[in-house]
Amino acid sequence: MRIVRILSLAAALGAVALAPAIAEEEISYPKQKWSFDGPFGTFDRAAAQRGSQVFNAVCSNCHSLKQAYYRDLKGIGLENEAITAIAAGFNVPTVADDGSNAERPARPSDHFRSPFANEKAARSANGGALPPDLSVIVKARDGGADYIYALLTGYGEAPSSMKMGDGMNYNKAFTGNQIGMPRPLNDGQVEYADGTKATTEQMAKDVVTFLSYIANPEMEARKRLGVKLVLFLVLMTGVTYAVKRKVWADVDH
Amino acid sequence: MAGLHKSEFANPVVNWIDTRLPIFTMMQKEYGVFPTPKNFNYFWNFGALAMINLVIMIATGIFLAMNYTPHVSMAFDSVERIMRDVNYGWLLRYVHANGASMFFIVTYIHIFRGLYYGSYKAPRELLWMIGVVILLVMMATAFMGYVLPWGQMSYWGATVITNLFSAIPVVGESVVTWLWGGFSVDNPTLNRFFSLHFLLPFVLVGVVFLHVAALHITGSNNPLGIDVKSPQDTLPFHPYYTMKDSVGICVYLLVFAALVFFAPNLFMAAENYIPANPLVTPSEIVPEWYFLPFYAILRSVPSKLGGVLLMFGAIAVLFVLPWLDTSPVRSSKFRPIYRNFFWVLLVAVVVLGLVGAHRPEGVWVVLGRLATFYYFFHFLILLPVLGKLERPLPLPESISRPVMAGGGGPLPGGAAAKPMEKI
Ligand code: HEM
Numbered sequence: 202m203r204i205v206r207i208l209s210l211a212a213a214l215g216a217v218a219l220a221p222a223i224a225e226e227e228i229s230y231p232k233q234k235w236s237f238d239g240p241f242g243t244f245d246r247a248a249a250q251r252g253s254q255v256f257n258a259v260c261s262n263c264h265s266l267k268q269a270y271y272r273d274l275k276g277i278g279l280e281n282e283a284i285t286a287i288a289a290g291f292n293v294p295t296v297a298d299d300g301s302n303a304e305r306p307a308r309p310s311d312h313f314r315s316p317f318a319n320e321k322a323a324r325s326a327n328g329g330a331l332p333p334d335l336s337v338i339v340k341a342r343d344g345g346a347d348y349i350y351a352l353l354t355g356y357g358e359a360p361s362s363m364k365m366g367d368g369m370n371y372n373k374a375f376t377g378n379q380i381g382m383p384r385p386l387n388d389g390q391v392e393y394a395d396g397t398k399a400t401t402e403q404m405a406k407d408v409v410t411f412l413s414y415i416a417n418p419e420m421e422a423r424k425r426l427g428v429k430l431v432l433f434l435v436l437m438t439g440v441t442y443a444v445k446r447k448v449w450a451d452v453d454h
Numbered sequence: 455m456a457g458l459h460k461s462e463f464a465n466p467v468v469n470w471i472d473t474r475l476p477i478f479t480m481m482q483k484e485y486g487v488f489p490t491p492k493n494f495n496y497f498w499n500f501g502a503l504a505m506i507n508l509v510i511m512i513a514t515g516i517f518l519a520m521n522y523t524p525h526v527s528m529a530f531d532s533v534e535r536i537m538r539d540v541n542y543g544w545l546l547r548y549v550h551a552n553g554a555s556m557f558f559i560v561t562y563i564h565i566f567r568g569l570y571y572g573s574y575k576a577p578r579e580l581l582w583m584i585g586v587v588i589l590l591v592m593m594a595t596a597f598m599g600y601v602l603p604w605g606q607m608s609y610w611g612a613t614v615i616t617n618l619f620s621a622i623p624v625v626g627e628s629v630v631t632w633l634w635g636g637f638s639v640d641n642p643t644l645n646r647f648f649s650l651h652f653l654l655p656f657v658l659v660g661v662v663f664l665h666v667a668a669l670h671i672t673g674s675n676n677p678l679g680i681d682v683k684s685p686q687d688t689l690p691f692h693p694y695y696t697m698k699d700s701v702g703i704c705v706y707l708l709v710f711a712a713l714v715f716f717a718p719n720l721f722m723a724a725e726n727y728i729p730a731n732p733l734v735t736p737s738e739i740v741p742e743w744y745f746l747p748f749y750a751i752l753r754s755v756p757s758k759l760g761g762v763l764l765m766f767g768a769i770a771v772l773f774v775l776p777w778l779d780t781s782p783v784r785s786s787k788f789r790p791i792y793r794n795f796f797w798v799l800l801v802a803v804v805v806l807g808l809v810g811a812h813r814p815e816g817v818w819v820v821l822g823r824l825a826t827f828y829y830f831f832h833f834l835i836l837l838p839v840l841g842k843l844e845r846p847l848p849l850p851e852s853i854s855r856p857v858m859a860g861g862g863g864p865l866p867g868g869a870a871a872k873p874m875e876k877i
Contacts, residue, residue, distance in 0.1 A: 240716050268534045333728075337534070340719060341727035376737075419537065419544040426545075427715025434711060438704040445697040452492060452689065453854075 230347040230374065233406070237346075237413055240428065243421050244414045249277035251393055252411025255404050257287065258391050260335065263327060263382070265315035268336035269415050272309040276418055277411070284309045294318075328368035330381025339409070339416040346409050348374065353405035356384040484670055489688035490695050491676035493853050497571075498674070498695075499702030500564035505662065506703060507557045512655050514550040522602065524648035526641045529604035530729040548718040549710075554596050555721045556710050558744035561589065565772075570796055572784030573675040579776035581668040586772050588661050593745070595654040598647040600742060605726030610739045612639045612647070618752070621759040638732065679785025680849055687853035738813065746810030747803050753814050754826040764826065771833040778833055780841025788847040792840055795832060802828040 236245035253274060256266070271288040275281070288307040291314040297303035307314055317323035324331050333341075342348045351374035359371035359378075369379040386401045386408075393399055414420075461472035461479060472478040521540050523532040536543035565585070568574055574582035601612045616633050620626040635642030673682060682688055689695070713720060721743060725736050741749050748765050755761040771778065786793040802825040809822035 268531070268538060273538075337727045341724055343724050345724075423544065423548075423715055423718070427711060430711050430715065431708065434704055434708045438701065438708060441697070441700045441704050445701050448693050448697045452694070 230344045230351040233347055233350055235346055235413070236410065237417075237420060240424055242424070244277060245410055246278040247395060247397075248407045248410040249414050250279060250411075251395070251397060251404075252407035252409070252414075253277065253279075253287075254393070255386070255391055255408040256335075256411055257290070259385055260408065261291075261313065262316055263323075263332040265317075265332075265334045266313035266336050266415060267315055267334055269313050269418075270309070271307060271311055271313065273415065273418055274309075277414055281309070328381060330368075332382065335412055335415070337416045339413045346413050349412065350405050350409045352380075353386055353408070354402055484691075485696075486690065486692045488670065488691040489673070489682070489685065490691045491674055491682055491687060491853055492689045492694070493676050493678060494674070494695070494698070495677050496698075496702060497563070497567040498676075499699055499706075500560050500567060502699045503560045503702060503706050504557065504564055506706075507553060507560055508655065508658060508662065511550065511553050511557065512659075514546050514553065515652070515655065517546050518550055519652060522648075524602070524645050526604060526644055526730070529602060529644060533603045545714070548714045551722065552710065552713045552718060552720075554599065554742070555744065556706075556713070557592065558596070560706070561592065562744070565589070566800060568675075569799070570786050571675055571677060572679050572779070572781075572786070574776045575779065575782075575784050576776070577672045578668075578675065581665060581672060582776060583773055584661060584665045584668060586769065588658065588665060589772075590769060591654055591658050591661060595651060595658065596742065596744070598651040598654070601644065601647045602651060603726060604644065604730045605723075606728045606730055606734070606736050607723045607726040607739070609639060609730035609732065610736055611741055612643065614739055615741075616643075618758075618762050618765075621762045623759070675784060676853060677785060678787065678850060678853055679783065680853065683852040684854070740811060743807065743811075746808075747806035748810075750806040750810035750822045751826050751829070753810075754819075754822040764830075768829060771830065775833065775837075779837040780839075781837075781844060781846070782841075783846040783849070788849055789844055790847060791844045792837075795836055795840070798828065799832045802832070 236242060236248065271284055274284045274287065279287075285308070288309050288311060291307045292304040293307045293311055293314050295303050295305045317326065320331060339345050339349060344351070352372060355372045355374035357371055357373065359365050363371070363378070365371065366379055369381060370383055371378055372380045386404045388400050390404065391399050397403060417423075458473050459476040459479065461469045461476065463469045463472050463478055468478055518536065521532065521536045521543065523529060533547065536547050538544075540546070568582065568585070597611075597615060601608045616630055616639065619633060620630045622629055631637060633643075634640065635646060676682075723740060740746075748768060751768050752761040752765040755764055781789060781792065783789055786796055805821055805825040806829070809818050809825065812818045814822065
């Protein structure tokens with residue numbers, strides 16, 4: 202009867218192994234190398250700063266980042282003065298002394314400015330499509346950073362057999378291959394202060410690094426604490442096991 | 455009889471309290487000198503681990519609740535605020551969210567331990583049934599907790615699951631409206647789920663107390679499944695099992711920490727980082743992993759009512775398991791046939807979990823039905839019949855003499871039908 206057990210275990214392993222193969226047409230994205238991968242990974246400061254430049258210059262025209270504050274840019278190594286200057290470049294709504302609606306330059310303590318007052322405004326400016334908030338977009342899509350990168354670099358000519366919807370753009374990473382977002386990144390679109398060449402791929406990589414930071418601002422602190430805690434627990438496990446052995450040494454079991 | 459307790463503690467303060475309220479004597483009796491079988495393996499750690507897990511959930515939950523806002527227009531943002539702006543809020547939330555997964559991992563291992571070693575058999579039937587109640591309350595708690603962050607899966611999961619009650623004939627629709635507090639999952643639903651999610655863990659504490667109280671009446675089962683016969687078979691709980699449990703706790707915390715600090719979103723659906731939107735249905739609505747086997751059973755029946763009944767039936771059979779299994783022998787070690795079917799059951803449940811994670815199409819439908827069939831076949835047909843047919847291996851005389859000197863030889867014929875031992 203041992204054979205039954207072996208067979209059933211084999212069946213279980215088989216099922217687990219086959220599952221991905223049987224699973225439906227899931228699109229997979231080429232795995233990129235990210236500075237923040239792995240238990241010791243950190244955000245590449247230079248890339249994240251370049252990425253914030255791309256976000257502020259390009260994406261922020263259509264996308265909000267409403268969970269994040271300008272002050273969060275400190276976490277990618279920007280100085281207070283630089284942050285104040287970046288924030289001041291955007292106007293946020295306020296109420297004037299006479300009670301009328303007005304605008305004022307943003308401060309580091311403000312949330313990133315939302316480009317549209319509401320969903321209707323956002324849709325009507327984008328041909329009916331709604332640009333999603335990007336605060337946690339890296340966590341909100343299967344494939345995470347790899348997917349966003351594939352999306353930003355996935356534009357191209359639609360195959361002639363494909364009937365494109367009105368105002369839709371071909372993108373090989375997007376479900377259904379038709380996306381309402383026009384190609385946002387083109388070579389040389391921004392000029393990097395550090396002299397890095399602003400290719401589409403470079404900008405995509407940088408902005409995804411930035412968005413990964415915005416989605417996981419706690420990541421570096423989390424991993425640092427985690428490494429310490431795991432080392433401590435490994436030690437504790439060893440010590441506890443040794444004590445347990447000693448306590449049990451005289452028991453015949 | 456009323457009267458002061460005669461305390462034996464030397465410390466005057468402890469003695470004073472103990473004389474009037476003998477909690478120190480009780481702790482000493484139940485966790486200090488408590489006689490515990492000496493042959494536990496590490497599978498006996500998981501009850502203690504579940505208890506620790508419950509404490510962790512309550513501790514993190516209370517601090518989350520201080521910062522969480524149960525309103526449809528603020529819940530999602532308040533959770534993000536916890537993650538970003540509350541000091542160590544990310545730690546609270548990731549521990550709580552992954553703690554739910556750890557809780558189910560630990561509890562499921564604990565349950566399968568019971569299935570393998572026959573811990574549900576006399577005299578531990580009530581202990582086992584209280585355990586099934588714990589499982590049910592845990593499931594309700596986790597389900598309602600998952601609704602709180604108010605992401606897409608929160609909203610649509612709540613919609614799908616509450617809608618199951620509409621399968622009840624005649625009053626189904628009214629029941630669902632009553633559960634929702636309206637005509638769809640909305641703010642009243644979120645509010646009551648928050649209230650219940652806060653309450654149920656404390657109910658759980660009460661039920662766990664009963665579980666442990668019942669355990670300390672019957673005493674623990676053990677890997678041999680035979681009764682304790684003499685003091686030589688046992689060890690005082692402290693220091694032997696306090697130390698052994700400590701080893702388990704360290705390893706458990708290691709796994710937990712690896713999850714929280716290095717893969718905190720491993721078990722979380724990406725979709726739940728999208729704020730709830732009643733106008734957009736996600737392409738696939740998948741419950742948390744720990745519900746997948748039940749979800750698969752639900753979907754393996756083409757009729758809604760049938761599926762719901764079968765799903766609840768999957769838990770109901772556990773409830774009456776002590777009377778379904780007719781074999782008097784507890785441990786699988788001595789049940790050569792049952793032992794194999796235990797593994798088949800485990801495989802069937804894993805397969806159900808996989809089926810639950812996939813769209814009910816093609817091979818998944820077939821697999822789901824086969825595994826569902828086996829699940830019920832195992833409990834309703836196999837266990838009652840097997841107990842009568844199977845010839846158990848010879849049982850050892852006692853825990854301290856597991857290997858019978860001179861080979862005890864097989865039990866006399868018909869032993870299978872006899873109670874396995876008399877005290
Ligand atoms: C049996 C113990 C418990 C279980 C299994 C449990 C389970 C869960 C789950 C699965 C979530 C959703 C996690 C997420 O994706 O964010 C959650 C959230 C939450 N729970 Fe619990 N919980 C337990 C105890 C408690 C207690 C005792 C409290 C409060 C006293 C509490 C308060 C909260 C709050 C405020 C949230 C929303 C914040 C969040 O989503 O992280 N929980 N719970």
